[in-house]
Amino acid sequence: MSTQERASVNVQPAEAERIDRGAGNLKWRHFKGNILTVLGWFSIIFGLGTLLVLILDVLNRATGIFSGGQNWLTWEFFNNFDSRFAQRAGAKAAIVGTLYTISLTILFAFPLGVAAAIYLEEYATDNWFTRLVEINISNLAAVPSIIYGLLGLQVFARWLLFGRSILTGALTLALLVLPIIIVASRESIRAVPLSLRQASYALGATRWQTVWHVVLPQAVGGILTGSILAVSRAIGETAPLITIGALTFVPFLPRDIFDIFTVLPIQIFNWTSRPQDDFRSLAAAGILVLLAILLTINALAIYLRNRYQKRY
Amino acid sequence: MVMHDIARDNPNAIEARNMSVYYGSFRAVKSVSLAIEKNRITALIGPSGCGKSTVLRSFNRMNDLVPSARVEGEVLFHGENIYAPGVDPVNVRRRIGMVFQKPNPFPKSIYENVAYGPRINGWKLSKRQMDELVERSLRGAALWDEVKDKLNQNGLSLSGGQQQRLCIARALAVEPEVILMDEPCSALDPISTLKIEELMFELRKNYTIIIVTHNMQQASRASDYTAFFLMDSDRAGQLIEYGPTAQIFQNPKDERTEQYISGRFG
Numbered sequence: 001m002s003t004q005e006r007a008s009v010n011v012q013p014a015e016a017e018r019i020d021r022g023a024g025n026l027k028w029r030h031f032k033g034n035i036l037t038v039l040g041w042f043s044i045i046f047g048l049g050t051l052l053v054l055i056l057d058v059l060n061r062a063t064g065i066f067s068g069g070q071n072w073l074t075w076e077f078f079n080n081f082d083s084r085f086a087q088r089a090g091a092k093a094a095i096v097g098t099l100y101t102i103s104l105t106i107l108f109a110f111p112l113g114v115a116a117a118i119y120l121e122e123y124a125t126d127n128w129f130t131r132l133v134e135i136n137i138s139n140l141a142a143v144p145s146i147i148y149g150l151l152g153l154q155v156f157a158r159w160l161l162f163g164r165s166i167l168t169g170a171l172t173l174a175l176l177v178l179p180i181i182i183v184a185s186r187e188s189i190r191a192v193p194l195s196l197r198q199a200s201y202a203l204g205a206t207r208w209q210t211v212w213h214v215v216l217p218q219a220v221g222g223i224l225t226g227s228i229l230a231v232s233r234a235i236g237e238t239a240p241l242i243t244i245g246a247l248t249f250v251p252f253l254p255r256d257i258f259d260i261f262t263v264l265p266i267q268i269f270n271w272t273s274r275p276q277d278d279f280r281s282l283a284a285a286g287i288l289v290l291l292a293i294l295l296t297i298n299a300l301a302i303y304l305r306n307r308y309q310k311r312y
Numbered sequence: 313m314v315m316h317d318i319a320r321d322n323p324n325a326i327e328a329r330n331m332s333v334y335y336g337s338f339r340a341v342k343s344v345s346l347a348i349e350k351n352r353i354t355a356l357i358g359p360s361g362c363g364k365s366t367v368l369r370s371f372n373r374m375n376d377l378v379p380s381a382r383v384e385g386e387v388l389f390h391g392e393n394i395y396a397p398g399v400d401p402v403n404v405r406r407r408i409g410m411v412f413q414k415p416n417p418f419p420k421s422i423y424e425n426v427a428y429g430p431r432i433n434g435w436k437l438s439k440r441q442m443d444e445l446v447e448r449s450l451r452g453a454a455l456w457d458e459v460k461d462k463l464n465q466n467g468l469s470l471s472g473g474q475q476q477r478l479c480i481a482r483a484l485a486v487e488p489e490v491i492l493m494d495e496p497c498s499a500l501d502p503i504s505t506l507k508i509e510e511l512m513f514e515l516r517k518n519y520t521i522i523i524v525t526h527n528m529q530q531a532s533r534a535s536d537y538t539a540f541f542l543m544d545s546d547r548a549g550q551l552i553e554y555g556p557t558a559q560i561f562q563n564p565k566d567e568r569t570e571q572y573i574s575g576r577f578g
Contacts, residue, residue, distance in 0.1 A: 125379055195416035199479070201377060203429035203486055204406025213432065214418060 055291075061284035072278075072285040081251040082267065086278030091286050093250040094267035097166065098235065098293060100254060101263055104170030105177065105234050110227055112174070113181030117223075120182070121189040122211050141179035148176045149243025157244050164245035167257045172240050177230035184226020188219040217308070224305045228298050235294050238265040264290045322391060325350045325490050325520035326371055326408070331385035333366050333375060340366050342548040343385065346539055348490075353512055353521045355531035355557065358541035359572070363549020364524050367541070368492050371522065372408035373401035389490075406433055409488035413495040415475035417467035417482070422459050425467045425478055426450060429486035445485060453481035454511050473504025480511065484519075491515065493523040497530065509534040528573060532561045540569045 060066045062073050080090025116137075124130040152172030162168040192215045200210040216223075241263055248270040250262045264286055271283040326348040333341040341363040348354050356364040366375065373394060375381040386393040394404045406429075417425050426446045430437060437445065446463070450456040455477040459470070467478050476496055483491055493512075497505040505527075512521055512534055525531050531538055538560040540553045553560060553569045564570045 193416070195412060195414060196418060198374065198377070198410075198412060199416045199418065199482070200428075200432075202372065202374060202405055202410035202412075203432065203482065204402055205432045206402050209432045213428070218419070 058284045058287050061281050062288050063285075070281065072281045073288060077282070077285050078289075082249050082270075086274075086276055086282060089271075089279070089282055091264065091267055091282075091289060093253060094262050094264045094286065095289060095293075096253050097246075097250070097261040098263045098265075098290070100166050100257065100261065101169050101173065101241075102231065102235050102293075102297070104166065104257060105173040106227075106231060108170060108174035109177050109181055109230065109234075113178050113227070113230075114185050114223055116178075116182045117185030117189055118211055118216075121186050122207065122215065137179050137182050141183060144239075145176055145237055146239040146243055148172055149240030151175065152240060152244045162258065164247070164260050165258045166254055166261045168244050169241050169246055169261065169263070170257070172244055173234040173237060176237065176240060177234045180230040180233065181223075181227050184229065185219070185223045188222020188226070189215060191222065192218040220308050221305050224301045228301045231297055231301075232294055235290065235297070236265055238263075238269055241266060264293075323349055325389070326522070327388040328367070328370070329386040329388065331367070331370060331383060331387055333363070333370055334380075334382045334384070335378065336380040339546065339548045341370070342544065342546075342550050344549075344551045346551060346554060348520060348522055349537065350520050351516055351518075352536040353516055353523060353534060354537040354539065355535035356522065356524045356539050356541060357526075357528065357531045357572075358549070358552075359543075360526075361547070361549075362541040362543045364539075364541045365494055366549065368494055368522060368524050369410075371490070371492055372405045372410055374405070374410060376401050406486050407488050408490040408492060409483035409486065410492045410494065411476070411479050411483055411496045414499050415472055415479050417470070417475050417478050419466060419468055421464045422450075422467050422470070422478060423463040425482050426485045429482060433486055449481040449485040450478075452484045452515070453477045454507065454514070455481055471504070473500050473507060476500060476504070476508060477511065480508075480515075484515075488519065490520045490522065493521060495524050495526060498526060505530070528575075532557060532573075540564075540566075540572065542568055542572070 056066075060069075063071045065071075076088075077090045078095065079092055080088060081093050082091070083089040120130065120134065124133075149172060152168055152175070156162045156168040156171045157164060162171070196214050196218065197210055200214045205213070246266055247260055247262050248266055250260065254261045268283045268286040268290070271279040271286065274280075324347045328344050328346045331341065331344045331346075332339060344363075344367055346367075356368060358364050369375045370383055371387060375383065383395050387395060389404070389408065393399070394401075418428060420428070423446055426449050427442055430442065430445060447456060447460075450459060455474060458474060459465075459478075467475065470478060476499075480491070480496075497508050500508065509530065512523070515521060516536075523531075523535065535557045537555065538557045539551055540560060541549050542552045543549050553564060553566045555565075560569060561573055564573065
């Protein structure tokens with residue numbers, strides 16, 4: 001504060017001056033807020049815009065909808081197996097393989113992940129073992145997926161003799177997404193107010209009754225959101241499945257979960273590396289199908305979440 | 313249930329004998345001995361941190377939910393120590409209900425809030441019996457007339473005072489003998505507070521009520537007995553004085569009680 005300013009504080013300023021000073025640098029403060037709004041908008045447009053361009057490009061590539069090229073997303077694409085001729089190639093084995101694998105992955109990972117989260121949040125006491133488990137779960141979420149592939153190869157494919165099967169693939173992917181489900185489920189279980197648990201206990205509820213009737217219904221939204229993220233990750237994974245030996249060329253449907261298989265990301269990856277340009281259009285069609293499957297699963301999860309929460 | 317009513321004419325609902333409560337190595341409550349008379353309202357008062365809430369929560373083993381908490385001494389309920397080995401805290405809590413500081417209805421319908429307790433306790437009731445129990449409980453909490461036409465609405469749609477009475481109705485539904493109230497009016501406006509106090513006088517006919525309160529007026533006008541707690545130099549809560557409310561407020565024996573109720577500290 002300069003001497004001049006200090007002097008002006010002592011004398012009682014005029015009414016107008018006081019109002020003015022009370023507002024301070026209001027214009028500048030508003031301006032800063034506006035800058036942030038503009039930056040926020042830019043970020044959203046940048047993110048969504050890139051995504052939109054990408055999807056439109058893939059859509060055009062696959063169906064020729066804008067450029068008038070060949071439509072590759074035909075019945076044959078869904079009903080044919082892979083071929084070395086682009087015109088005859090389809091993704092039947094990959095689509096069925098993906099559906100099989102992802103269903104099994106959800107079946108393994110979801111109950112295990114939620115159960116682990118419930119144990120860690122509601123049952124485990126705070127000791128060195130629990131903390132060790134917690135640290136490891138967080139670390140596992142950051143392990144590169146190919147490492148899980150190596151683990152799956154050794155443990156499921158070799159030791160447990162599941163071979164290059166759908167089962168091996170699903171178990172490996174389940175391990176991969178388990179930490180994501182556990183972390184997300186724990187967060188939403190922790191967010192359930194303690195007061196609700198106390199209310200339940202005070203009425204003579206057991207721990208399990210409290211978890212089942214009070215905690216889980218409150219946490220289910222967050223648990224399902226986390227699980228959507230996890231499944232989205234699993235459905236697009238290529239590296240661990242290549243590691244465990246999923247094939248690229250499979251001219252038949254899997255008979256059971258012990259059969260060899262391929263999945264869409266591997267099929268897409270394979271097509272993009274072929275020299276003929278037509279295969280890249282096929283890859284685009286594969287990407288669209290993969291997106292459609294993913295969005296369907298997500299829509300289902302959101303539907304379940306809303307339906308479950310309406311009970312309240 | 314291992315607890316039998318050994319002495320039906322026992323005038324006390326709950327009796328603490330040399331009860332100490334620890335959180336880890338910290339002694340929060342030091343050797344409290346306190347006999348709570350049946351069908352009376354007993355107020356626990358004292359400054360913040362004096363352990364009165366801890367004492368209250370020890371009466372139905374809610375402190376068991378705090379991992380580091382430990383209780384020494386005895387708390388007798390129907391002549392038996394609720395901390396004896398083999399006593400199931402779940403059963404203790406069903407018989408000694410609790411109402412909390414902030415109204416905490418479940419995010420379920422009003423009906424389901426009340427029906428929750430009987431359901432989880434495995435009571436086999438027909439639809440009609442359950443309807444009756446819900447109505448009886450809501451009437452008991454003086455809420456029935458306000459909610460009878462909207463039993464399917466979410467409990468959270470009620471006002472704060474109504475929510476707290478819903479929580480009382482919920483506690484009544486499992487037919488407890490004692491109701492512990494942990495500052496039940498601290499989040500409520502004066503009119504809702506008055507309603508709860510009137511309700512407490514009604515409930516006294518059938519239940520024993522123990523209430524923790526910061527509000528001295530509330531303790532003096534709405535309780536039969538008052539226990540005054542204070543923390544000692546180790547920050548452990550101690551029972552300083554206990555007796556009929558009129559005596560505690562008009563003619564306290566201990567100087568510290570006199571100082572506290574006259575508002576000189578706390």
